[in-house]
Amino acid sequence: MSSQDIPEENLPAERAADEHAHAHGDVSVAHEKDPFADPGLPPHEHRIQDIDERAAKRSERTVALLFTLSMLSTVGFIASFVTIPADRIVYIFPLGHISGLNFALGMTLGLALFCIGAGAVHWARTLMSDEEMTDERHAIAAEPEVKAKVLADFKQGAKESALGRRKLIRNTMFGALTLFPLSGIVLLRDLGPLPEDKLRHTLWSKGKLLVNMNTNEPLRPSDVAVGSLTFAKPEGLEEEDHEFQTEIAKAALMIVRLQPENIKDKRELEWSHEGIVAYSKICTHVGCPISLYEQQTHHVLCPCHQSTFDLADGARVIFGPAGHALPQLRIGVNDEGYLEAHGDFEEPVGPSFWERG
């Protein structure tokens, strides 16, 4: 805000004296609090663009050229992302052999940003208002009148920036600023394909044998002792498999043998075999593998945030942040006496965000 706009009687006494002295050409006033004389401002020099319309036009064209270059660079960024293979290696002096894709993305993105910045700076330095103003410090909370003044100044600034008059600059600037965010959008492609419903299914299906994770042997009921905790995986899933980690993260099982009379949940009893129950090993909080079993209470505990599940009561949550019970796998025994699944889990395994969908 220019001090020239404020009536002298509204200024603080010391400042009013300075303003008065300044207005009358006496800029050597020094007062007790500030022993240094105000040197005043040097005479204002007009820029060439202020007095020569042809120079102003040249500046306008330069700014428009920079914004246009930014747009072309953004288009180049997108084209590079789509067309250059990720494994293309190129020789660039003096960098040597580097990834062609990274080089192209870096150069085009950098140029797009630089041209927006350079265009804005050149515009401000050569074409926006060159009026010199003094702004005093104020209390942090502005008075309503000050806010109204700021708004008026803002509108004035918008008018002085000649956005309305210099349509070429305005249009190219909007073009550059609108196109630039597209660079971020195309990068989303790197997040990979959508999972679709893959997270809702596991490798378990009717007839799949339960294989001991440690011995890699199919389990018989006699292998599961009362009070023990056994970890199992689906038959056919081997550690060498490319997708092993992805699949075991969904299909890992905990197998426990309980006394049938201790099982409180009716469905749990129906889905078990001679007291052997199979539950997902993946905690329903944020997916840690559960590994601690307390045989006296039949509780299993997740070591990450201490969610505790009661395996004798449908694996419901009795403590901790987990949102719902562990999914149970319905099991039985095949003709050869091996434990087998009767299908996939009926609900998605893992974190409880599924229930919020």
Ligand code: FES
């Ligand atoms: S992941 Fe199991 S309690 Fe948090």
